[in-house]
Amino acid sequence: MPELPEVEVVRRGLERWVSGRTVADVQVLHPRAVRRHLGGAEDFAARLRGRRTGTARRRGKYLWLPFDDDTAAESVLAHLGMSGQLLVQPAGAPDEKHLRIRVRFADDAGTELRFVDQRTFGGLSLHDAVPGDPEGLPDAIAHIARDPLDPAFDEAAFHTALRRRRTTIKRALLDQSLISGVGNIYADEALWRSRLHYDRPTATLTRPRSAELLGHVREVMTAALAVGGTSFDSLYVNVNGESGYFERSLDAYGRENEPCRRCGTAVRRRPWMNRSSYFCPRCQRPPRPATATPPASRPAVPPLSARAAS
């Protein structure tokens, strides 16, 4: 659920409240929260103590906090998973039920950084930077593609890669090695805006069509970011524990049986890859079902049985 806009909201909070502070102490309260740190919890805590943080960065749904000392080329990598929160809390505030990691600082600001995560899909870890990378990109996420709000996002390469894939459009949007930062919510929203069905084969997209889709991905993420992201409940909050307001602006996601804001047709929910896809059956027509018959001998009009299947 935390997708690019929500993670960017958190990054800005870290930049304001955490960057430039020196770590005094780290408590790992749940080992799973540092499972991506190969050295283990003790090593994670020991290597953070005494370090001063630099500017928080983000790629897609990943955040990292470099250290501003020169032993740099190392940073704390964070992923929120489905329910992770990074909170800046008064040091005396009661522990959250799902508090996993606490970071205390060596200053008198009175606040500490907390990683809270109910479902424990998220976590923190320490990684070296990709050698020579100007932003200090952690090597653990070198396979993550640039996100659509990154000025260096290569639009031409995206179109080429999309056309080369032998898959369907929503799968491709969720593939973080192709384009990062898009999750189930913004994928459905961008597809609705583009009038594209989630099962449309990527190979059938013309370049103008995929350019339009990319434009809608950017638009919906920018709009969400402007109002602090999407929150359905208290699980998704900024570093001060506040929720965003984009939920009320969603056009497709979570709107099963509600009227499409374009044509009034009831929005449908379909099971899809162990989750759900929301779409308007009128605006987003399903692709023609695949046929085993070679194109040359396929009848001009598909049999009724094939069309009824959709």
Added chain:
DNA sequence: ATGATAACCTGGGGGC
């Protein structure tokens, strides 16, 4: 190699 799927995890909510 590529693409598709299961597993990881917890709590809220609905049905009975």
Added chain:
DNA sequence: TGCCCCCAGGTTATCA
């Protein structure tokens, strides 16, 4: 009241 099952879903390991 309580029990069971389903649902939310990003990422990775594993399978075909």
